[in-house]
Amino acid sequence: MTSLSSSPRQPCSRVTVGWTSRSLGSRLQHAVFYRLIAVGGRKAAYALLFPVVLLFTFKQEVIRRSAPYLQHRFPGSGHFDRWRRRRRLLWEFGKTLVDRAVAGITGEFGVETDQRELDTIFELHKENIGLIMLSSHIGAWQMSMSVLPDCLPVPVSVVLYRDPGDLDRHYFDHAGKAPAFSVIDPSGGMSSALAMVQTLQKGGILCMMGDRLFGNSQECRAPFLGEAVSLPYTPYYLASVTGAPIVVFFSPRVGPGKVRNIIVDVIRVPSGLGKTPAAYEPYARRFAEAMEKRVRINPYQFFNFFNLWEQPPSRRSRQTETA
Amino acid sequence: MNDIKETLKKALIKELKLEDVNPQDIEDDAPLFGEGLGLDSLDAIELVVLVQRHFGLSMQDQEEARLAFASVNALSAYIEARLAC
Numbered sequence: 001m002t003s004l005s006s007s008p009r010q011p012c013s014r015v016t017v018g019w020t021s022r023s024l025g026s027r028l029q030h031a032v033f034y035r036l037i038a039v040g041g042r043k044a045a046y047a048l049l050f051p052v053v054l055l056f057t058f059k060q061e062v063i064r065r066s067a068p069y070l071q072h073r074f075p076g077s078g079h080f081d082r083w084r085r086r087r088r089l090l091w092e093f094g095k096t097l098v099d100r101a102v103a104g105i106t107g108e109f110g111v112e113t114d115q116r117e118l119d120t121i122f123e124l125h126k127e128n129i130g131l132i133m134l135s136s137h138i139g140a141w142q143m144s145m146s147v148l149p150d151c152l153p154v155p156v157s158v159v160l161y162r163d164p165g166d167l168d169r170h171y172f173d174h175a176g177k178a179p180a181f182s183v184i185d186p187s188g189g190m191s192s193a194l195a196m197v198q199t200l201q202k203g204g205i206l207c208m209m210g211d212r213l214f215g216n217s218q219e220c221r222a223p224f225l226g227e228a229v230s231l232p233y234t235p236y237y238l239a240s241v242t243g244a245p246i247v248v249f250f251s252p253r254v255g256p257g258k259v260r261n262i263i264v265d266v267i268r269v270p271s272g273l274g275k276t277p278a279a280y281e282p283y284a285r286r287f288a289e290a291m292e293k294r295v296r297i298n299p300y301q302f303f304n305f306f307n308l309w310e311q312p313p314s315r316r317s318r319q320t321e322t323a
Numbered sequence: 324m325n326d327i328k329e330t331l332k333k334a335l336i337k338e339l340k341l342e343d344v345n346p347q348d349i350e351d352d353a354p355l356f357g358e359g360l361g362l363d364s365l366d367a368i369e370l371v372v373l374v375q376r377h378f379g380l381s382m383q384d385q386e387e388a389r390l391a392f393a394s395v396n397a398l399s400a401y402i403e404a405r406l407a408c
Binding site: 189190191192193194195196197198201202234237238241242274275 | 340356364365367368369371372375381382383385388389392
């Protein structure tokens, strides 16, 4: 999701690449769930979620959007198996959304982080060059980021894009107060870039997602589940320019309202690599490897409902030009 | 002021790897981004780091940075003012 324009004279547009942050549910459906959580709590919302998920498994839009991941993660599945796996994926996704809403409405949620993982963050923070926390749309990443400001008394910024008109509410929207971190909209061009680098210069934590392209960004190619995907190169470029280490972490949901932060890699990107995406591909590959290992452990918590393996239009047009 | 401009132009060429560009090719009042030097938002990241590395200044205010990045003139004026503080 985190990318900035890297083509001169082409301002970063408000165009997501292949994905959308918009919910498939209607305003009424969202409102019913939010009200139910306020009145009956998490269990009541899970109970309603069950038939809703069942219905959604037959929606063409849902089938289309979930198919690319499921086909790559579970190749060769039969018709019934595909439906079963789709139901599991949607069930996990639904519970994650319910948990997020519960966190905002009632404040109930817990994030587990091992002392060893915290020590890694503390040690890296001592270098005082900022920290890039790079994650993926796995589990309940937003909830996990909400506790980062409690770990370290430093500024925390999260790069977060929301489609205009998106009905889905983040936990801090429910709470009616500002989140514990500042939000950087990646569509802001230079403003976004400045906000990111300034967070790092203050010795702060910059949270980014490494699995979705945004705007006119250039991309790195890396194998994921057997085929190449396009990943944003901005995190690695930022790390190269500022010297900040990249902490790769995932936040799988481990129970009702419970998330576990798992640090899987620390990537150091050397300086002076310029702006050629190919120079950053070794680092994007490490991220993709980590992401693949994680989805092998938590196969139903990978929430990218679009074709990650489809080449973005920018790459397709470049290929056409050179053909 | 001229020293700052000269240092700045040389740093821009070196750090941003501007190929086939000499310091005298960069006009003092031409926009750095878009139509002028053609820098993009990723270059803004490099510029902030460049100012810190070469002049020891941390650009913490986003609006100030935006204004300073208008041109070489604007950026050198910003640097001069900050160094005088």
